[in-house]
Amino acid sequence: MPKPLALSILDLAPIAEGTSTPDALAETIKLAQLGDALGYTRLWYAEHHGMASIASSSPEILISSAAAHTKNIRVGSGGVMLLNHAPLRIAEAFRTLEALHPGRVDLGLGRAPGGDGYAMRALRSGGGEEFSAYLAEMMAFDEDNFPSDHPFSRVPVAPGGIRLPPLWLLGSSGASAQAAGQLGMGYAFAAHFSHTPAAPAFEAYRYGFKPSEAMPEPRTILGVSVVCAPTDEEAQYLSYSQAVQWALFTTGEQRRLMSPEDAHARVLTSQQQSVIDHQSTLWIVGSPETVRDTIAEKAESSGADEVIITTTVHSYELRRRSYKLIAEAFGLVPR
Template sequence: MAAPFALSLQDLAPIAEGTSTPQAMQETILLAQEADRLGYTRLWYAEHHGMPSIASSVPEILIGSAAAHTKNLRIGSGGVMLLNHAPLRIAEAYRTLEGLFPGRIDLGLGRAPGGDGYAMRALRSGGGEEFSTYLAELMAFDEDSFPPEHPYSRVPVSPGGIRLPPMWLLGSSGASASAAGQLGIGYAFAAHFSHTPPAPAFEAYRYAFQATGAFPKPQTMMCVSVVCAPTDEEAKYLSYSQAVQWALFMTGEQRRLMSPEGAHKVVLTPQQQGVIDHQSSLWIVGSPETVRDTILAKAEASDVDEVMITTTLHSYGLRRRSYGLVAKVFGIEPRG
């Protein structure tokens, strides 16, 4: 059956045990090319810092690399953690990407730090400013709308003659939904790690929405975590890498992504098992039919326009297989 919504991917550039970091970086290119071939709509990279299992610390570099190796796929950030950066730098970086790959770039923005407190201090994140202030500055740089008396009104954004790509606001609690609607940008909800029901956030976004040139109508996206394999049993076995990784991360232990064999040998503390028991209800794990039915139910409950899938597996080949199985079961037309 054909999906009643667009399907897209998020890549965290995971670094698996037994794999070098350069190999993990090369895998981002292979996955982008496979996503393009399979017919997915877009591919986004998250921004994370200080995590030995994740290589996506600088999304714009990965975006440029993936865009250069694909032809049809929209490539973007999911998202740039805006408080980590001067808004002018983000305006310059994403105008540059838009100029290099016109009509194929997305700018997703998040308010979270993308790392722990130590990483935030190393990045000098926030500087005491509010996210809304940073967002307003970013949009003012792009629109050249600072009032004449503002000191930034004398700062031209380079490269000129290019506008920022379509902007999305990322949320996990609904707090930013109305703001995204009022700004007339896209809204993406992180249902892959948030237990907050997404439907009320989408309703608030649609209610507040003001049309813009980039978004003449509301555009909603829900991100979900998926592990798909030919059978429910295999998918459940493979997903244990993600489960143990999450439990270790949430209890202060960090390491590269373990194989399922290695993960099953880990002796978990009661606290770590509790983390898995709590979080696993959000993960969609199973055969293509199981995954399809679960995604359809979640998407229908929130009436979303697009579903973005993120998959964490130790084997890069099996991760690509998972995305291929999902594309096939939803009837996505391959691009050849």
């Protein structure tokens, strides 16, 4: 009998129209506590910059907050955009988190800047081709294995006596898959926004996997976007907030997440409608039964060990309801 599918949560801390940023951040705690109680495996926070509809710009702060308000669920980054940060800074931040919450923290790392070109300039973000160097530097700090003549060999990482939590590489095209395997890390694929199939990336990852102390066996996570409601019709109605948000963002309009009523009343350009037509094929929208069957099929066809779910609807209460319905549909064991 196959083992039950592990389910996790990816929280972008969406900011809905009619609410404030403090409201959105307070909601991260409510969702963390709900996910913990429902039996979700882990809760990750994304890093996005310069987006009016997203409050998740500092994953390490949200991780610390969520861990302090929960007991069992793993908390981590999905992910830290490493090119925006000095590798020593990330090594120190996540060693600190691991020391505060031993055995409950994940460090997921992404190549993307998490924002547009203006945000990259403001962050002094490195170029994509530098990611491997940033990653090697962060790991050298953690493992204390710089060559003796390297200037950084004289820099002790604080806090000492602690190692980084388990590392995960995030990908949306398969480019990071082989590297994740060779470095003995976990691998998470962003199928919630990428049209590239995940199965070949997971296969390449497993083929090249070399066990590490933190990751003795290969581990794969499939990211999916889900809106669940009691009926297919209600879920489709609620999901239009996300659909219009994607269309507006892609065509350069920044605003907070609008209500489904306002979204349905919005007159879209042909370009915006084509964005929705293209992107919505990736989203899983429907009743608990519809969502359960679709998630299970995607996990099986891709070879994922775990599925991490991001949900974007205008109502925070209905967002929490969506995660609750999914947990019940899969028979997660409440804690």
